Amino acid sequence: MMGRLALLGALMGAAALTVGVPDALRAQPSGCSVLAGTRGSSTIGTNNGSVTHMGNPRLRCSDGRYMEADSLVHFQASGYTNMLGRVVFRTDGRELRAATARYFEGIGRLEADSAVELRDLEQGTVITGEELLYLRAGPQRPEEQLTVTGGRPRALLYPRRDTLREDSPPPTDSITPWEVVGDRIHLVGDQYFExxxxxxxxxxxxxxxxxxxxxxxxxxGLDLVGGPARVVQGALDLRGEEMRILMPGDVIEEVTARREALLTTDSLDVDAPTIRIFMADGVLDRLVAWVPAGTNAPATGAPSPTAAQGPPTAQQRTAPDGEVLEEDEEPAPIRARAVGSTLTMEADSLDLLAPAEQLQRMVAIGGARAVSTARDSINRASTPDDLLHDWIEGDTVRAIFEPSVDAAGTGEGAEAEYLLESIEARINARSLYRMDPDSVQRTDTTSFRGRIPVNYTEAQSIVLFFVEGEVKRMEFEGLQRGIQLQPVRTPADTARAEPNGTGGGEEPHP
Incomplete structure (x- = not known):
């Protein structure tokens, strides 16, 4: 982004141009001339070499370099130059401005203070701060280094022209820069910005x-570390301890969050150790979330407790999230999880396809499970915990979605929601879904008072088809077990159903 640090390398030559100048009005070393506006100079000889003073220096060199300040003092023996007041270095389309600047010729060190501004006049890049330190490349330093600190340095960064994909790069004023603010800005050579x-x-x-x-x-590659790192764009909010944005040619193609990654959107949240987002035309196109291999593996090499120590206590054993576990409790495995308004899917990995941020498909692989809460309104206080939701699981679970029609009737845009069309589970598939009592019992449904008909299936593959969140049809291959549970009439039900029945409280599910 920053462009070459050759700016300051060339500026160093300009800073040293007064070396050995007994009278800058007569001598112009290194092809440099004193311009009109310079008030004059004087040189004093000492035992340690001459000292040159110059007022309002205005100097231009044959290679186009330019330097000015309110005053300048140069020490010949040490090669030290001190510039005070409205300092300007300009060369090769780049410019440095500061209130004061000091250059140490022997070690290639430039310091600038107060209202520092480093500007690339061709690319548009600007870095500002209170203090600047430049170290020239040399035998002990293979690449130039630039550091800006003080006053929360700010960088307005444009991409390098040679990295843009267009055959004819657009003008600078049509490119949106990156604005970066921090406590410290550091550049190494012409490649790395920190x-x-x-x-x-x-x-x-x-x-x-x-x-x-x-x-x-x-x-x-743009790397963000710690905080946790966070990227927000529109409704997307991605977090993680480490994050990498891949943007060749200044076009964002991928964003990867690692270590406790979490993505939140208006309609879907995803959490996993690692989340990768693939972008197309600046918006989400696909998302992959996964648990790295070995994450849930038991620890090895841990010393066994001695007889004196006894077994680990609850205080000695904690889950990955820090929760204290009971003696016989094992920490829950870490999963990749996607949570929508009515559907939750979890597995070792998740793959979401959403062209132009329009959700179409979600695939869960490795101990996959999907739970639908779309019809939880049929639950009653007496509904057992195991029957509160519809669910399906298998080695692989795939959900297909279709957009619903929004209030405007277009089915597109920010107001569109997504309805579950079907879920398929493969390899060791199992499913459980509740049925509407009216569709099974038809008459006298109030006598069952909250007890819900249930279908449970085991097969090699199962496909459930949904209409407005309700399972309307099921297909399967390799059936291993199929059970449909329907509530039965109990004596209490019969009493309630009879005209003189006394009624009573809700009965538990059979």
């Missing part, structure tokens, strides 16, 4: 936050 300390990033509708940021402007 920001540290409560970093904030803004570009169009995208915002990002982290403890630190690093950008490889050639490879197109």
């Amino acid at each position: 920001a540290q300390g409560s970093v904030g990033v803004v570009r169009d509708s995208l915002m990002a936050f982290a403890d630190s940021l690093r950008y490889d402007q050639v490879g197109g």
Whole structure:
């Protein structure tokens, strides 16, 4: 983004141009000339070499370099130059401004203070802060380094022109820059840009936050670490301890969050150790969430408790989230989980297809399970916990969605919602769904008072078809077991159904 640090490398030559100048009005070393407006200079000889003073220096070199300040002092013996007041370095389309600047020629070190501004006049990139430190490349430092601190440095970053995909790169004023703010901004060579300390990033509708940021402007990788790192764009809010944005040619293609990753949207939340979002035309196209191999593996190499120690106590054993476990309680395995308004899916990995952010398909692989809460309104106080929701599971579970028609009748846009069309489970498939009592019992349904007909199936594959959240049809292959449970009439039901029945409270499900 930043462009070459050759700006400051060239500026160092300009800063050193007064070296050995006894009278800058007569001598113009390195092809440099004193311009009108310079008030004059004086040189004093000392035992340690000469010291040159110059007022209002205005210097231009044959290669186009330019330097000015309110005053300048140069020490010949040490190669130290001190510039005070409205300092300007300009060369090759780049410019540095500051209130004061100091250059140490022997070690290639430039310091600038107060209202520092480093600007690329061609690319548009601007970095501002209170203090700047530049270290020239040399035998001990293979690449130039630039650090800006103080006053929450800010960088307005444009992509390098040679990384843009267009054959004819657009003009700078048509490209949206990245705005980065942090406690410290650091550049290494012409490739790496870093920001540290409560970093904030803004570009169009995208915002990002982290403890630190690093950008490889050639490879197109932007890394956010700590905080946790967070990226927000429209309704999408992605978090994780580590995050990587891949944007070759300045177009965002992928965003990956690692370590306790969490994505929240208006209609769906996803959590997993790792979440990767694939973008197309700037919006979500596909999402993959997974649990890395070995995450849920039992710990090995741990010392066994001695007889004196006894078995681990509840205080000695905790779940991954820090919750204290009972002696005989095992921590729940970490899963990838997607939670919608009426459907929850979890597995070792999830794959969501949503072209233009229109949800079409969700695939769960590895101990997959889907739970629908769309018809929980039929539950009663006496409904057993095992029958509160419809569910299906298998090695692989695939859900297909269709957009519902919004209030405007278009079925598209931000107001569109998504209805479950079908769920398919394969390999060791099992399903349980509740049926509407009216569809099974037909008459005298009040006598069963909240007890719900249930279908339970085991097969190699099962497909459930939904209409407005209710299972309307089921297909299966390799049936292993099929049970339909229907409430039976109890004496209490009979008493309630008779005209002189005294009624009574709800009965438990048989």
